[in-house]
Amino acid sequence: MNFINTAVNICKFQTFYIYIRNFTELNSEFRVKKRKSILLGGLLAGLALVLTSCLFESDENGVDSWLSDHGMPSSYKVQVVNVEGIKVSSVEAFLDTTAKAADSRAVFGAYSNLRHDMVLDFGFSPASSFYKNFTDSDSAGAFLQLFWDRGLYTSKEYPKDSLPISEDVNVTFSWKLDNLSNKKALDSLIEISDANWRKSLEWEDVASADTTISISVSAKDTSIRLPFPSALVDSLKLINKGAIHLQLRLSAPEAKHVFRFLGDNTYYPPLLTVYSDSSDIYADTSKFVAPTPFRMAGVAKSLEDCSECAVLHGGVYDSLVVELPPEPILKALSDFYGDEFPYTEGNGNDVRQSVLFAQLAMARDDSKGNNELGLPIQVVVGSFVDSANTTVRRMENYRIDNATILEKGHQNLVFHDGDSLTFQLTYGLKDFVNKASDGRGVRFIMRLGYPFLQEMDTTYATHLTKDGDTSYVFLSHFDYARYDFSSSLEQPVSLKLWLASKRGDEE
């Protein structure tokens, strides 16, 4: 220690000497003689410092004991505060019915009180020879070929006993059909952006026809054909020149399943076949056209009776916005620390402590939900927090609790053993305790995430097992599930906070 101090002194002195020298060089008045005297003075000073640092000795824990005499800590203490019996102050359900792109995955059908429609946008320009054959033919027709999402149906996580699915489904075809003058007009369709097109899918008073189709899917199937109703074929036959713009919507509100297909931006996009000769469809290129859609969308429509119920659906971005009242949390903190909460000194932001981690636990009753695949589903949460003077929604991190996961599995799952749901709200509680002086509560959102595959696995990441297999955390397909949190949120919830505090030891 002594030696180090001496070395430090010498270094500091040398730096200082360089500045002196620079200073003297700048002053043309100085002569060599004066430099000598500066050097002499500097040497004296350095020597004196070296000597004095030898006289004093800083002992090993001198700093530590100086700091502890001044009441300074050497670490921050982590403490846990439990807040029981918090009655949720408000729950708002936001049902997501915005149209979504269906480029890779497309569905139609109905499940869990949601109807899923598929909308396809076709634009094609048949040759005049086709028009001639098509309009004159009595056996003309059209069908839509959809390719099953085999990634899911053949996946080992897909419940084996669910297949084959066989159902007679009443499918409603609705359509908008335009005859465009030429190919140029067809090209101009692309100028309507996909997002704007999806916003225009609330159709009213359009042509439609119902048809009952027997849909069956087994692990071996690759596609199904949906024959066009005759009214649509007749409409097509009225067009005999130029280009065709067909927007087609498939809905099956009475179906018992959601049928999953590949979207337009895959190797197997939906294929529309319009043919003039049913006996030999693909015999001659002048007798059929087979365009694929240039864009697709999925539109969900709620069939729920109660729009205010705390219901979440899987596969769409439904969310519940839940708010906890500030009082019980502040009271628990006040009881624990013996200080006043909320803090009102200065601008009222409380920095006396910081939330390191927070968990919220609520009751869970899986009988209030239904799912397709039989897998647990992760509940995803995010908190509303301040950021740069505005409120943003920040999705919460997930910290692994090894001991509990090995014993009981991940605790943020529904359709899972146990009767409670626990998730982590660290960002939300950190923000709340920091800014509680403005009277805010704790606001967070809940959503249904992906089906969970590794209930008891603590890695929480896709990894290779010892056998060389890939172990996935999630199934990368949504479950079109439904979960009613109403009764869970009517019961009191509890919070557990891990806090670091700047407070000293109690006297």
Add this chain to the structure above:
Amino acid sequence: MRKLISALCVLSSLSFGSMIGMEALGEEQVMGGTASAAGRGFAGNAKTGDAEGLSVVNPARLAFDTKVVFNLNFLLEMDAASNHGSNYIANNISMPSFNLSFPMGDFGAMGVSLWQHYASSMDEEYENEKASQTAQIVYQGSVYEIVPSYAIRLPFFRSMSLGGSAHFVMGNTSRSLKLDGNTDDLDEGDVWGAGEYTLTDYVEGTWEIKDHPAYYTMALQYRGRMVSYFFSFTTGYTLSNDLEYDFRFSEMDTLANNVYTREIDIPAMLATGINYRLNKRHNIMLDLQWRAWDKDVENLGGSWNMAKVTETQSDFMMSLGYQCDGSPLFYDPYWKRINYRVGAWYKNWYVKDVFEAGGSIGGGFPLGRKGTTLDVALQGGMRFADVDSEWDETFFAIRIGLTGIGNWGQSRR
């Protein structure tokens, strides 16, 4: 010049040494900390001459100067704090002031000083109970003052002068306490939730005077053939320290700051001094200054087990010095041209129950014919603290002042 300025910036970012009163204002650098005043024990504010330069305590003295003086001061200080057999040593380099004064004949004299009035500085890493973890404490605080001064000799009473200065205060302060977590209080099953964060208890803020642009010093100086004396009064003022408190995970991941202003009432200061010329070049001088603190100083950070306030006491300083002026004739032997100085002082700190006694020797070494001088002062002494929280300190300091003296604006006679 650029080299010089960058050197000054580097030096002034380092600060001086005492560890007493770090949470309050820090160590006070009296009388601008000039090497020439320090050499004679901080006495000699009443001493007049043709190139004595600016005094922040006695601006009236400036009126008797006839030469332009530029003065730059450096301080190397080492403090050894000790208590119950434990020692702790800190070293520091700082630049307590630089001063420029400009006499204008019958129009009086002007001057300006940049003065680091209070400073606190510390940067230490230390081990906590677990030994595998370390904590770090960094204090960095400076109250700077820019002090423009003006002095003029009175008409008819040419042996008396009046002077005044305004002290514009600026500067900033910060404390950063970096800590690892201690989960000893947690149940075993809860440890996982604590994470392994290094948190920083951070506070920073800026200094200004509340409700006024500056505080002021007025002084009256008398210069006699043998005896000179002065009397000065410095107004009281309230220092306002706008602070932002935080408890942060990183510089990017912080809580919303608590913004709070601490106010420190600094009392008015009375100062007086006398200089007695024994013989042609021998001077004995005695200076006194006194401030009656009646309010405690609210501490910078507080929290943990640290005190919320620093208690104060009347601060008082008495200094006694001697100076043998060197010959102004450049053809005299070099040793005759040196100013020789010696002095001692006793000081009550503004921090309650802290007293300081020190002594110094110094010299002013002329460089060249035109009056450039290198002032060197060696100082040593003790600070005694009768409170548990503060330690006794032994200090040793070297002060170096570069003084350039010019005849700008002066006509030859």
